[in-house]
Amino acid sequence: MYEGVLENIQKINDDIKGKNVTLLAVTKTVPAEIINRAILEGGIRYIGENRVQELLSKYDALAKKDELHVHLIGSLQTNKVKYIIDKVELIQSVDSVRLVDEIEKQAAKIGKTQDILIEVNIGGEQSKGGIPPETLPDLIRHVSICAHVRWRGLMCIPPFSASEEQLSQYFCSMRKLLVDNVNKKLDNIDSYILSMGMSHDYKIAIEAGSNMIRVGSAIFGNRK
Numbered sequence: 001m002y003e004g005v006l007e008n009i010q011k012i013n014d015d016i017k018g019k020n021v022t023l024l025a026v027t028k029t030v031p032a033e034i035i036n037r038a039i040l041e042g043g044i045r046y047i048g049e050n051r052v053q054e055l056l057s058k059y060d061a062l063a064k065k066d067e068l069h070v071h072l073i074g075s076l077q078t079n080k081v082k083y084i085i086d087k088v089e090l091i092q093s094v095d096s097v098r099l100v101d102e103i104e105k106q107a108a109k110i111g112k113t114q115d116i117l118i119e120v121n122i123g124g125e126q127s128k129g130g131i132p133p134e135t136l137p138d139l140i141r142h143v144s145i146c147a148h149v150r151w152r153g154l155m156c157i158p159p160f161s162a163s164e165e166q167l168s169q170y171f172c173s174m175r176k177l178l179v180d181n182v183n184k185k186l187d188n189i190d191s192y193i194l195s196m197g198m199s200h201d202y203k204i205a206i207e208a209g210s211n212m213i214r215v216g217s218a219i220f221g222n223r224k
């Protein structure tokens with residue numbers, strides 16, 4: 001297992017070359033030694049983990065921590081925020097007022113301003129995390145009154161069964177949501193993150209305006 005990791009990274013880097021897109025390597029189920037090879041030999045500087053426990057178990061072993069951007073991309077329970085608040089640059093999966101309030105509380109305790117993305121349930125799926133697009137303005141407004149939480153953009157995971165055509169539509173709707181909500185704040189869109197696109201659909205996502213792709217299996221191979 002895990003052969004071809006460096007070649008896989010190279011291939012994705014070629015695909016995004018000259019584009020304003022950050023490659024975040026999704027490292028769930030991948031052992032720290034392999035992640036470190038991707039960091040040290042593959043030049044990876046952004047990694048994403050889904051689970052708090054798994055992130056904590058690998059964190060100390062990770063290489064180049066002073067240059068490494070560690071993101072939490074999976075659903076986060078409020079009682080676990082305190083374990084990761086000093087370790088993550090960005091929490092990509094924020095989807096409730098309760099979670100924002102807990103991040104505010106824990107970030108304030110350590111004197112940090114925590115950057116977050118809001119996850120949007122763009123396919124309206126029952127089983128998925130993320131908020132409905134209609135409620136986005138309210139949650140953004142709530143974040144704006146929290147002194148230690150900063151809204152930096154949006155994240156989505158579209159339905160797995162979506163066709164390329166549907167994926168393209170979902171991704172374009174995400175881009176529009178971001179533009180509309182950033183415009184309301186009279187901010188510069190270029191300073192915001194639109195995190196969308198995974199192994200099988202990152203090219204479609206980039207076409208639609210993604211500037212951060214989260215790629216796991218296309219780098220590390222299929223997970224068991």
Ligand SMILES: *Cc1c(COP(=O)(O)O)cnc(C)c1O
Pocket residue numbers: 026028050073074157198199200214215216217218
């Ligand atoms: C696992 C995961 C990914 C990466 O999925 P791949 O299909 O392996 O690239 C991206 N984002 C999130 C939130 C994930 O949980």
